[in-house]
Every structure is written in C-alpha cells, then in structure tokens.
Amino acid sequence: MAGIVNKNEIYTGQVIDFTHEGHGVVKFDRYPIFVPNAIKDETIEFKVIKVKKQFAIGKLITIKEASENRVEAPCEYYNVCGGCQLQHLGYSAQLEMKKEQVVNLFKRKSNFEDTIIHNTIGMENPWQYRNKSQIPVGRNREGEIELGFYRQRSHDIVNIDHCMIQDEKHDQIMIKLKALLEQINISVYNEQKHKGELRHIILRSGYYTGETMIIFVTNSKQLSHKNKIIEYITAEFDNVVSIKHNINLEKSNVIMGNTSHTLYGEETITDKLSEYQFKISDTSFYQINPVQTEKLYRKALEYAQLDGEETVIDAYCGIGTIGSYMSQQAKHVYGVEVVEQAIENAKENAEINHIDNATWEAGKAEEVILKWQKEGIKPEVVMVDPPRKGCDQTFIETLIELSPKRIVYISCNPATQVRDVEILKRSGYQLKEITPVDMFPHTTHVETVALIEKTNN
Known part of the structure; x- marks a missing residue:
C-alpha cells in the first residue's frame, strides 16, 4: 500500500x-x-x-x-512531556475512547460478540491522582539539576516544577529537593556513560493518610551527603515518615535495584482503602490511583458473587489489597505472590485489619496453587491481577486444571487479557462481562475487570 x-x-x-x-x-x-x-x-x-x-x-x-471534544490542555508541559497523551481530549470523550479500545479488542479483533462491555468508570476530578512519582534526575547543558519526566519517546528529561496528575505534595517535595541537590552539588547518573550517582527519586504517598516515603535510587552503594539530605527533608516535610536508599548498579532501564536500606523513619507507609489499612513498602505493588482502586475492587467483588461459603484464590495478590476486600464475603482467601516482601506486607496487613480467614504464601502462582490443590483446597472463585505481560502460560494451564466456577480477571493491559481469555474460552469458560475503569486519566492506559464463568459443557 x-x-x-x-x-x-x-x-x-x-x-x-x-x-x-x-x-x-x-x-x-x-x-x-x-x-x-x-x-x-x-x-x-x-x-x-x-x-x-x-x-x-x-x-x-x-x-x-475541530471536534467538539477538543479542549485546551491545561498543563504547560503537555506538548513536550511524555507523561500524558490525552489532555487535548475532553474527559467524557477519553472515557468513550477507552471503552472503544476494549470493544475493538474483544468484539472486532476477537470473537466475544455476546460479552457485555460496560461504559468506562471515570473520576469526578481526574487530576492529582497519582500516589507514586518516579522522577529521573539529570543535568542540563548548563550543568543545572533537572527533575521531571521524560520527553515523548526519549530519555531526555523535561525539567518541571509541577505535574497535574501527581499528588500535589510531590510537587512541593520535587521543587525543594531540586534546590537541595543543586546546593550540595550531588553527582547525577549519565545513562550513556553509566557513570554518576543519583539516578531517580521515587515518591510514594498514602492518599488518605498523607504519609510519604522518599526513595533515592543510586548507581552507588552509598548515598553522598546522606546526613544533610535527611536533616533537610525532616526539617521541611512533616508528612515524610520514611527515607530510603535503593541501590541499582545495573546498566538498564529498570528503575529500582534489588537492595534497599532505610535511612530514616519507618520501613513502610500506611494508606487506607475503604475500611482497610495497608502498609506499603518501597518495592510493593500498590495501585497508583486509590480513588479508582476502590471502584475497581467493588466491581471485582460484585463479579465474584460471594455469599460467605466460597474459597477464593487471589493470584498475583501483591500486599493483599483485593484479597482483603474478598475476605469480608468469602469463607477463606488464599493469596499467592512471587515477591516475598509483598507477602510479608500482606500478612501484616491482615493482622492490622483483623482478617483471620486468609492465608498468604510467597512463590510462583502456578507452583503454589498446585501445592494447595494437593492439600485439598478447591476454590470456587479465582481472582487474577497479573502484570502487563498477562498470565504466565503455565499458570493458565494450572488454572484450567483447577477448574473454578468463576474467574475475576483484572488487567492493566487488555491486549494480553484478551489473549488469556481466548485460551480459557477454548477450555470451557465464557467471558460474561467486562467493565473498563479509568485508573490513569489523561493517558491512553485503561484497566479492565472481567467476569469469566465455567460453562456447563
């Protein structure tokens, strides 16, 4: 052509x-x-x-x-920053576009004509929702410190003072840390040369508690000017309860390394979802948008159709957030997660929330689930929330062998979700409903929660 x-x-x-x-x-x-x-x-x-x-x-x-859906992007960095892609599109049109993405994947490119696809669940105020900011550090041509986000399709840093989709507290911290790092003349990482010290600053905040963790990611085993940095942060920010140093010596685009040390304060921060409290470590997966997370989990709970008699397996359970939601209406919840620190958090969170009908185990989902099966554990419902790459092939085979009545599948990447659901369909499952949820307003990402049921044949 x-x-x-x-x-x-x-x-x-x-x-x-x-x-x-x-x-x-x-x-x-x-x-x-x-x-x-x-x-x-x-x-x-x-x-x-x-x-x-x-x-x-x-x-x-x-x-x-011009389309009637075109709006003026309110962010001054929008045309250069790669963080958002849809600020020029009115919010209701964004929600419709995200539903169309799901319809296109499941109905036009795959054969799920009978599946009900609901309207996208949006936000009343789709701004300042991100509770986690991953901020690269660099220097411009004049040698001045830059903190911000990458330009579209590059690793050039857009130096910013505020971001309209991140927690406002993060703006204040970013501005003041920029001045501090300039003052102490800290060595910053050069990606091409794999030299220099400070690579990223990561900010994590509890949306409802306000507690904040600051993580300094370095290409070195020590953080220079550590005491001065701690002294400055603790004097300036009452809400910072944890300061951490993460070591990443690898020449890669992966942001965090495998080793972290607590320099000040707590090992974790705390946040709330509905009536539940959760402790969150620096490496734990925790949803970026807590307001929408509650809506997502309520929909997942609705799809699970629990009446108090079901055994539920929560695969890829993270720190136990969705499992905690399920526990209130289930007989027993079994959660499995490959990240050991997350399972430690899950156990601690269950104790904090007085949940005594949940078991948490670290390991590969497909291996742990087979072990549970041998122990006589037979779930009626399996809750699945995998990373962007979707479910592991071996895990899906294990899931089919387990043969639960219902699977509730949360996905941050519908393209891999449709692939996995097609495999389940060939093994006697029917995709009944999908609800898109807008977890990341003003970006092209869409989260979905799907109800998959075992057919009678």
Missing part, C-alpha cells in the same frame, strides 16, 4: 478513529496514517513524516474543522 502518500508532503483528511495510543487515524484508500494530537471527527492538514508498507505517521499542522 506504500505509495499512497509520500514523505514530507502535506495532505488534508478526515480523522475517522483513534489508535490504542490515542493518535488520530486518517485513511486514504484504506491506507492508514496515524497523526498524534488529532481527534476523531476532525478535518486536519498534516505532514507525512514516515512512510511504512502498512501505515504512515503524520504530524499535525492545522485543524481545519
């Missing part, structure tokens, strides 16, 4: 759809051109900057006819 358009030439076209990355799609004779920042139903003028056999990439030049 190449030859329909030519590189560096300017064209006018109608935007007919969105890609999963939120780019507008223009088609010439069925040949798609993807144009960032263009919105469905707009007429645009664009320049072709890349031509491939199956598609082309365009750069938006002029909006001839």
Whole structure:
C-alpha cells in the first residue's frame, strides 16, 4: 500500500478513529496514517513524516474543522512531556475512547460478540491522582539539576516544577529537593556513560493518610551527603515518615535495584482503602490511583458473587489489597505472590485489619496453587491481577486444571487479557462481562475487570 502518500508532503483528511495510543487515524484508500494530537471527527492538514508498507505517521499542522471534544490542555508541559497523551481530549470523550479500545479488542479483533462491555468508570476530578512519582534526575547543558519526566519517546528529561496528575505534595517535595541537590552539588547518573550517582527519586504517598516515603535510587552503594539530605527533608516535610536508599548498579532501564536500606523513619507507609489499612513498602505493588482502586475492587467483588461459603484464590495478590476486600464475603482467601516482601506486607496487613480467614504464601502462582490443590483446597472463585505481560502460560494451564466456577480477571493491559481469555474460552469458560475503569486519566492506559464463568459443557 506504500505509495499512497509520500514523505514530507502535506495532505488534508478526515480523522475517522483513534489508535490504542490515542493518535488520530486518517485513511486514504484504506491506507492508514496515524497523526498524534488529532481527534476523531476532525478535518486536519498534516505532514507525512514516515512512510511504512502498512501505515504512515503524520504530524499535525492545522485543524481545519475541530471536534467538539477538543479542549485546551491545561498543563504547560503537555506538548513536550511524555507523561500524558490525552489532555487535548475532553474527559467524557477519553472515557468513550477507552471503552472503544476494549470493544475493538474483544468484539472486532476477537470473537466475544455476546460479552457485555460496560461504559468506562471515570473520576469526578481526574487530576492529582497519582500516589507514586518516579522522577529521573539529570543535568542540563548548563550543568543545572533537572527533575521531571521524560520527553515523548526519549530519555531526555523535561525539567518541571509541577505535574497535574501527581499528588500535589510531590510537587512541593520535587521543587525543594531540586534546590537541595543543586546546593550540595550531588553527582547525577549519565545513562550513556553509566557513570554518576543519583539516578531517580521515587515518591510514594498514602492518599488518605498523607504519609510519604522518599526513595533515592543510586548507581552507588552509598548515598553522598546522606546526613544533610535527611536533616533537610525532616526539617521541611512533616508528612515524610520514611527515607530510603535503593541501590541499582545495573546498566538498564529498570528503575529500582534489588537492595534497599532505610535511612530514616519507618520501613513502610500506611494508606487506607475503604475500611482497610495497608502498609506499603518501597518495592510493593500498590495501585497508583486509590480513588479508582476502590471502584475497581467493588466491581471485582460484585463479579465474584460471594455469599460467605466460597474459597477464593487471589493470584498475583501483591500486599493483599483485593484479597482483603474478598475476605469480608468469602469463607477463606488464599493469596499467592512471587515477591516475598509483598507477602510479608500482606500478612501484616491482615493482622492490622483483623482478617483471620486468609492465608498468604510467597512463590510462583502456578507452583503454589498446585501445592494447595494437593492439600485439598478447591476454590470456587479465582481472582487474577497479573502484570502487563498477562498470565504466565503455565499458570493458565494450572488454572484450567483447577477448574473454578468463576474467574475475576483484572488487567492493566487488555491486549494480553484478551489473549488469556481466548485460551480459557477454548477450555470451557465464557467471558460474561467486562467493565473498563479509568485508573490513569489523561493517558491512553485503561484497566479492565472481567467476569469469566465455567460453562456447563
């Protein structure tokens, strides 16, 4: 199909759809051109900057006819920062776009025509929701400290003073730490040379408690000016209850290393979800958006259809958040997670919340579940919340052998979820319902929770 358009030439076209990355799609004779920042139903003028056999990439030049869903992005860094992709699209249209992504994956690209796909559950106030910020540290050409986020499709740092989707407390800490690091002239990491000390600063906060943890990630076994840093932070910020040093000596894009030390205060911070309290360590998985997490978990609990008599297995259980929710209506919950620190947190959290009908075990889900099966544990419901890569193939085979009545599958990547559900479908399961949940407003990410039931055949 190449030859329909030519590189560096300017064209006018109608935007007919969105890609999963939120780019507008223009088609010439069925040949798609993807144009960032263009919105469905707009007429645009664009320049072709890349031509491939199956598609082309365009750069938006002029909006001839704007969509009624186009809004002015409120963030001054929006056009350069890669953190958000959809601030130019009205929020209700974002929610509709995310539902369409799910419909496209499950109904148009896969054969789940009978599945009910609900509207996306959104936020009343879709700003300042992130309780975790991972901030790269660098220096500009003048040698000044930069803290911020990466430019789109690069590892160049956009130096910022505030972020409209992160906790406001993080803005204040970021600004003051920038001044401190400049003052002490700390060595910063150079990714190309794999030299220098400070790589990232990670901020984690309890949305409801306000407790904050600061983690300094270094390419060194010691944190320079450690005492001065601690003294400054504790004098400036009453809400900081934990300061940690994480060591990452690897030449990779992975942000955190495997070794952490507590420099000041507590090992964990505490947050609340509904009536439950949770202790969160520096390495624990905890949902980024607590307001939406409660909505997500309520929907998962609804799909589980518990009446107090069911045994539930919570695979990929993390620190036990969803398992705690399930425990209030289940006979017993068994949680498994490969990260040992998370299981320690889960046990501690169960004790804090007076949960006595839950068992937590560290290990690979497929191995631990088989062990439980040999011990006579037969779950009616399995709760699954895997990482972006989806469920491990061996785990799915184990799940099919376990044969629960219902599977509640939470996914942060519907593309891998549909792959896994297709395998389950071939083994006698039916995908009944999916509800998208907007965990990351103004980005293209969408979370889904699905109800999968065993058929009678």
